[in-house]
Every structure is written in C-alpha cells, then in structure tokens.
Amino acid sequence: MDTAEIMRPENIVYRKPALITDNVMHYCPGCSHGVVHKLIAEVIDEMGIQDSTIGISPVGCSVFAYNYIDIDWQEAAHGRAPALATATKRLCPDKHVFTYQGDGDLASIGTAEIIHACSRGENIVVIFINNGIYGMTGGQMAPTTLIGMKTSTTPYGRDPKINGFPMVIADMISHLDGTAYITRQSVHTAAAVRKAKSAIRKAFEYSEKNIGLSFVEIVSTCNSGWKMSPVDANKWMVENMFKKYPIGDIKDVLKDAPAL
Amino acid sequence: MAEKILMKGNEAIAISAIRNGVDGYFGYPITPQSEVMETLMKERPWLTTGMVVLQAESETSSINMIYGGACCGKKVMTSSSSPGVSLMCEGISYMAGAELPCVVVDVMRGGPGLGTIQPSQSDYNMIVKGSGHGDFHNIVIAPASAQDMYDFVDWGFELAFRYRNPVVILADGIIGQMMEKVEMHEQKPRRTAEEILRDAPWATTGKPASRPRNIITSLSLDSDIQEVFNRKLAVKYAEIEANEVKYTEYLTDDAEYLFVAFGCSSRICEAAVDELREAGIRAGMLRPVTLYPYPFARIEELAGKMKSIMSVELNLGQMVDDVRLAVKGTCPVGFYGRQGGNIFTPEEITDAFKKFNNLK
Amino acid sequence: MAFRGSIEIDTPHCKGCGVCVANCPTGSIQLSRMVNSKGYNYAEMVGDACIGCSACALVCPDSVITVYRVKI
Numbered sequence: 083m084d085t086a087e088i089m090r091p092e093n094i095v096y097r098k099p100a101l102i103t104d105n106v107m108h109y110c111p112g113c114s115h116g117v118v119h120k121l122i123a124e125v126i127d128e129m130g131i132q133d134s135t136i137g138i139s140p141v142g143c144s145v146f147a148y149n150y151i152d153i154d155w156q157e158a159a160h161g162r163a164p165a166l167a168t169a170t171k172r173l174c175p176d177k178h179v180f181t182y183q184g185d186g187d188l189a190s191i192g193t194a195e196i197i198h199a200c201s202r203g204e205n206i207v208v209i210f211i212n213n214g215i216y217g218m219t220g221g222q223m224a225p226t227t228l229i230g231m232k233t234s235t236t237p238y239g240r241d242p243k244i245n246g247f248p249m250v251i252a253d254m255i256s257h258l259d260g261t262a263y264i265t266r267q268s269v270h271t272a273a274a275v276r277k278a279k280s281a282i283r284k285a286f287e288y289s290e291k292n293i294g295l296s297f298v299e300i301v302s303t304c305n306s307g308w309k310m311s312p313v314d315a316n317k318w319m320v321e322n323m324f325k326k327y328p329i330g331d332i333k334d335v336l337k338d339a340p341a342l
Numbered sequence: 343m344a345e346k347i348l349m350k351g352n353e354a355i356a357i358s359a360i361r362n363g364v365d366g367y368f369g370y371p372i373t374p375q376s377e378v379m380e381t382l383m384k385e386r387p388w389l390t391t392g393m394v395v396l397q398a399e400s401e402t403s404s405i406n407m408i409y410g411g412a413c414c415g416k417k418v419m420t421s422s423s424s425p426g427v428s429l430m431c432e433g434i435s436y437m438a439g440a441e442l443p444c445v446v447v448d449v450m451r452g453g454p455g456l457g458t459i460q461p462s463q464s465d466y467n468m469i470v471k472g473s474g475h476g477d478f479h480n481i482v483i484a485p486a487s488a489q490d491m492y493d494f495v496d497w498g499f500e501l502a503f504r505y506r507n508p509v510v511i512l513a514d515g516i517i518g519q520m521m522e523k524v525e526m527h528e529q530k531p532r533r534t535a536e537e538i539l540r541d542a543p544w545a546t547t548g549k550p551a552s553r554p555r556n557i558i559t560s561l562s563l564d565s566d567i568q569e570v571f572n573r574k575l576a577v578k579y580a581e582i583e584a585n586e587v588k589y590t591e592y593l594t595d596d597a598e599y600l601f602v603a604f605g606c607s608s609r610i611c612e613a614a615v616d617e618l619r620e621a622g623i624r625a626g627m628l629r630p631v632t633l634y635p636y637p638f639a640r641i642e643e644l645a646g647k648m649k650s651i652m653s654v655e656l657n658l659g660q661m662v663d664d665v666r667l668a669v670k671g672t673c674p675v676g677f678y679g680r681q682g683g684n685i686f687t688p689e690e691i692t693d694a695f696k697k698f699n700n701l702k
Numbered sequence: 703m704a705f706r707g708s709i710e711i712d713t714p715h716c717k718g719c720g721v722c723v724a725n726c727p728t729g730s731i732q733l734s735r736m737v738n739s740k741g742y743n744y745a746e747m748v749g750d751a752c753i754g755c756s757a758c759a760l761v762c763p764d765s766v767i768t769v770y771r772v773k774i
Binding site: 138146148154158162166170172177 | 365366368396398402403404408414418432546549550556557558
C-alpha cells in the first residue's frame, strides 16, 4: 500500500477541528494555547453546542482567542472574565458560558472575580492556563511563578522573601462550596491531550447540571518567556511545574459526594 | 388613574427598573444609594418579571457584570455612589469602547477620597468629561426629583440602546434620599429573545450557522483601525449633540440675570429665583437635564440678554467651566457652591448672587 | 491488528515547533532543512513507519496536521 492509497478522504482519522477558524494563530511556536483552543473547539462541536456557547476571553496572550474558535465571544477587561460570565449565565441560563484565562489574568488581577464566582457557584466553565509567567507583556513574574524561576521582573529567580510564594489557585478554590469540578491537566503529550479533552468535556457537561463552577487548569509552557525550545519547555514543565502543580482531579462533587 | 406612591428617589430607581422590564441589576452597597439594591431584593422581581438581581463582590465586578449582560443584548444596570463609581470607570470605558448600552446611576456624595456620605455634585467632571480612559463620552442625564429618578431609567435605556452607549443618571444624595410622590406606569414586559435578536443583532446570543460570530471587544491594536473607530464614535456623539440636548427653564422670558443649576441645586435655585423676583430683581434659571450633551447653544443665546450668569453647584465649580464655554465671554459668569456634603439655602444663593452683581 | 498511516502537513502554516517530532512513537516526523515563507523549518513525514496514531496532530498547537490511517 503506498502513501497515495492511504491518504484518501475516507481514511482521515484526525484533522483540524471544524470550529477552529482559518485565522493563523498569533501564538509562538509550540505554545500550549493552540492545543487548548483546539480541545475546546472539539468539545463544543462534539456536544453540538456551538449555537449556545458564549466564550469570554481575557487580557493576556489569549486576548485574541475570539479570532480562533467559531463561536460568539466577549472580550473582558483584565481579570474580569468571571464577572462577565456570571451575568451572562444568569441572564441567559440556557447558554454554555466559559471563560478562558491565563495566570496573570485569573490569579493576579482577577482573584476577587474568580474567587467570588467560585463561591457563588456560578454554573460556568473556567479554563485556566497556568504557565507561571506573563507571556504577552514580555515574560514578567506571575503569581504562579515557581520559586527560583527567572523572569524579566525576577531576573535572579523568584525569591519568596521579596516576591512571596506561588499561588496554587485550584487547591484554594476547592475549599469553596460553589465549585463542582476542579481538575489540573496538561497538553504536552498525546495521552495528556486526550485526558485534558475529557476534562474539558466533563466541565461543560457539569455546567449543564447547575451544580456549580467547573474549573480546568492546564499546566502549560511559555517557551518564549521561559527562553527554551518548545520541546525543552515541555520537559522543564514536567520536571518542575508538575511538582508544584500536580496533574489530576482535585474535586468532583458527583464522585466525591459523601455517603449520607 | 395612575398609581402614585410616596417613595425615596433611590426606591424609585429600583421600582422603575422592575416596571420597565429591566433584565438585570448588579450592584454593591454604598451610602447614600443602598436602597436601590435593598428595594430590589425586597421586591424579588425574579419571581415576577424574571429580572436578575445580584449583589456583586465589588463595584469593579458590578460594572463588569453589566458588561457581560450588555454583551448579550440585555437591559442591565448598576448603581453606586462617587467612590464606587470611580472604581467602575474602567468598565465604563470598556463599554464605551465596545459600544454597549447600559445605565449606571451615580448618587453623588462628598469627595475626594472616602469623603462624606452627604449629598454633593462633585462627580460632574468625572462623569461628564471622562469616567475612564480614552476618547469617549457618556450620555449623562441629571434628575431633580424622585419622579425624575423613576422616569429617567426608561429614558436612559432608550438612549443607551439607540446609540449603543453607556448612560449615566447623575443624581445626588438629596434626590436619592428625599421622599416624594412618584407616579408609576403599568408593568412593561421584559424583551423576548426574538426582540433582542431584532434590537441587538450584534449581541452574543450564541452563534447559529446562519451568521458570522458576534465578537464584543474594545481591542484593535492597529492604529488605523482604532482611528476609524474613534471617528465613528465622533459621528455618533455629533448625532447625540444634535438630537438629545434637554433642559428646562424657569422665568427666563424677561430675565436679566440667569442661574444655571442641575439636579438638586436647580430645586434650591428655583426658590432663590422666587426670592429675588419678590425683591424686584428679574432672575431666571436654566436647568440642564442632559449634562452630556450640554445645552451650550441655549445658554449662549440667553447670555446675549443677560447682565450676568451664575452657576450654582454643590462642588468647587465644575459645570461653571461649561457655562463659561457656552457664554463665550459675552457676559460675566459667576459661581457659587457649597462643598463636602453641605447644602446651600436659597438665602445663601441670593446673598452670593447680590455680592457677585454688586446689588443690595 | 496492524495499521499504516500517513500525515499531511499544512506546510505554510507550520511553525516548526517540533513538538510533533518529540511525540511521534515511530520516528516518522522531522523538521525539514527547508523553511516556509515565514522562515520556519516545517515538519515533514519521513519513511513509511507511520501508524496513523495521531499523536503528532493531537499535540500540534496550530492544527496543521491531518492524519490518515488504514488497517492492514
């Protein structure tokens, strides 16, 4: 069997998702954003909810997420996406509403908004991209930057005496009664991508059940900010980021429900 | 017969929001306007009209909830007082930049800083001239009674949706707290999903296969695109300035002296005009009802007939700059004000007036 | 059951990040010595060991890989 015989339309097993637009992504080569966008697009397509999904993009590298997934979008002010999502979901309860936020947006300037959206149990999905750095503004320290990690505002490495400690947001919000599903995933290998997709699908399904907020953290790379090749950044993430931000489910109210 | 009820201006805002079929109110407590949300929570409109009422974690969040709701083509509003409105300025700028309709009520108190909780008009410059970064205008309407508070909610939304622009109801602690009889209309229904699609085809209502995706954003990154957009805003503002100026006049027909005052100050100023008339001085008053657009042309026209004009405000003199712009130097322009939450009496105004005009 | 596969790469839009290369279990992808119009050394398939597992396409941030697979 030669290549031409294999490459027939009926043999396609994977292709660009239908809801990913033809716009060329502005992200750096190897950036995790593109993979996560793809997974969200696939989940929305597979669930058949394009016409009822409203995405809310943040300020940060993914500010232009609205250019890449073919759904209605709102572009929020820095950190405020959960506030927009709150009103959108409450005013349009039949819609699927998700925010897409980076660590600067969600864990720094937007802490009040995310904590209170979690606390109120808004029936929304939050996709949280945690790469421990500000990408768009040129690689400054984020709340999630690891101790010792060099950034443009911690050029000698993050020193807790000066800069404090990394914030572990997913664990923090797991203590809030309004959260239904909290998981931490990554997208650096094919297996990880499959698991992350299942997690995103579950989050969207949970948002239909009106049981509270679903939160999917994706531990990600920023190879430009980290000053590594994309492949090395993935390795560094596994060796360093995963120690502070271990992969796996943190809370699932439907699974963890205590026996009454 | 129309229903008339004695209520505070703040309560009138809340009741009017329900009766006019507003979709959502998002707010944060602050004196002297907390009765707005308290009244809504007591009325529980979500059980009757389906209106959403939510106490947010901050004014920052309130205004961004409004942003989200407005993106969906819904009639959404918030209310606050001066320090809270300062926090909302970021969101108001974003909404102006994304051309979103909304109504924000500012029940002004004394400032700067935490200031006082007593009435003031010291947010004139913040709301009329700026209220956030960038090249934009709010449409600003200034109520002078509890009835105005009631009526301006509907008018505010009409303007907000007609121009896709934030509208600020610039009230003050007196109007918010004062109880007056308010005439109310029958309950109007909230807009249906079909009506929203018709009136707000730009809204994020979920993308069907039949149209391109709707994106609400204020970001362009390209100077040329941004300039084209800002010029589009300028065309809109010119239209607003041409069509929406509103003011009232009191005894201006034969007046030789003119007061200009808005909101609660206009009520007190009216009494001052009466006192001066009794003393044989032909005074009159113009009350700008819209602060943006401002009645520049009418004040200019009146200035030609006046010996002097005095702006009377509860601040250090903010609107008086606009009065001077309107008058273009054709007659002397004076200012009288009280600050910090203090309110002038008609006598204080007439005294200041006489002093300014060298009258006994 | 054995599979044979092949991939098609949208070369002009590939950014040459190499994540697909690192994830391919059969060593069937490499970065080309040639560059596309953006100056990236784009990914290209090599040899005939591809089993169409889609690992490369799953991790591709720019969705430039289409995967074909047939049972043999």
